[in-house]
Ligand SMILES: Nc1ncnc2c1ncn2[C@@H]1O[C@H](COP(=O)(O)OP(=O)(O)OP(=O)(O)O)[C@@H](O)[C@H]1O
């Protein structure tokens with residue numbers, strides 16, 4: 673399979689989360705990791721809107737999906753904020769703080785690039801045949 677990449681900007685408002693999910697599921701139709709990819713992008717897009725300047729009036733975020741042999745890279749570029757993404761330890765009573773924990777558990781690797789002016793939070797999924805065979 674050859675490598676490819678698609679990116680699309682979305683307005684930084686709640687309806688864009690559904691649109692970003694649809695963007696991913698359309699691109700990944702028939703892929704074994706489609707559910708994981710949809711969930712990851714949903715969490716990252718929600719964070720971009722909720723925790724960064726992307727959620728301000730006129731703000732936006734960029735979703736990128738990049739396919740490599742045996743790997744899928746997902747990234748959400750936001751418009752930055754003074755805080756940075758951090759994974760909270762599981763807390764049964766806590767209402768929030770589960771999104772990035774979910775991303776870390778679903779992905780083979782994840783990370784953050786950038787600074788207060790804009791960050792890309794990314795996650796990698798394995799699409800190697802042995803991964804697909806587990807399903
Ligand atoms: N793109 C981001 N830029 C800056 N800070 C972020 C970003 N994403 C997450 N964070 C920070 O990391 C914390 C943990 O994110 P996480 O998604 O795990 O939890 P949450 O968004 O607070 O709650 P939940 O996702 O469970 O609704 C957030 O509370 C926020 O402070």
Ligand SMILES: [Mg+2]
Pocket residue numbers: 715718719769770771772
């Ligand atoms: Mg979150």
